Amino acid sequence: MATWADLDRSRPDIAAKGRELLYEQGVGIGFLATIRRDGGPRVHPISPVFARTSLFGLIIPSPKLNDLRRDGRYALNSETFPPPRHDHALYLTGTAAEVADPVTWNQVAAQFLTERGLEVLWPGFEDQVLFEFEIERCLLTLTAAEDGLPAGHTLWVAGEALEMAEALRGDRRGRSGEVAFDGVAPLRWSGPASPYAANKSGPVAASSR
Secondary structure (H helix, E strand, C coil): CECHHHHHHHCHHHHHHHHHHHCCCCCCCEEEEEECCCCCEEEEEECCEEECCEEEEEECCCHHHHHHHHCCEEEEEECCCCCCCCCCEEEEEEEEEECCCHHHHHHHHHHHHHHCCCCCCCCCHHHCEEEEEEEEEEEEEECCCECCECCEEEEEECCCHHHHHHHHHCCCCCCCEEEEECCEEEEEECCCCCHHHCCCCCCCCCCCC
8 A cells, every 4th residue: 555655756747637636626626435334335525635745534423434444445536527628537546544643633634724715623623533545546547648648547556566567568468558557667568459448539548447
């Protein structure tokens, strides 16, 4: 598992574009999926916060909080975008780790308020519990090539990059596109068109959500 800082060190281009998508409206906006007690999905809007080079979420007392305390696995997706950026998206999966340090809580809370031009906590704000979103996979999707990143999917996988890249070097049959892994240059290959490339104008990375 990695932190946002690890992603930023490894692929600052993906981190910068991902942060831009999460902060499209000037504050963090996304959708957080957690796992209910019965194993089903639960999805709620959330305002993620970047602070201290990490990605955090302040979670109110709620079924969502209970989910994360019982099973920290999560998925976080940026908001959707209208044309011509209709395919733009940042998708993260990993584990949300509860942060008990009051200094970090205060720093994240201060950042949350600053982003909204506020100075005073509203009643009940202090009841929120702080989590850091640790990252296992980061999938960045772009409608068209932008800022040096290709159209389609670019996948970053924490911890498995070298092993996965080596496997892909030996399996180039029937796919075309680009996949980016931690510490490894993007892999390119040629072959029959990938289903990911349908109706796309640029290179598309093979990936799986």
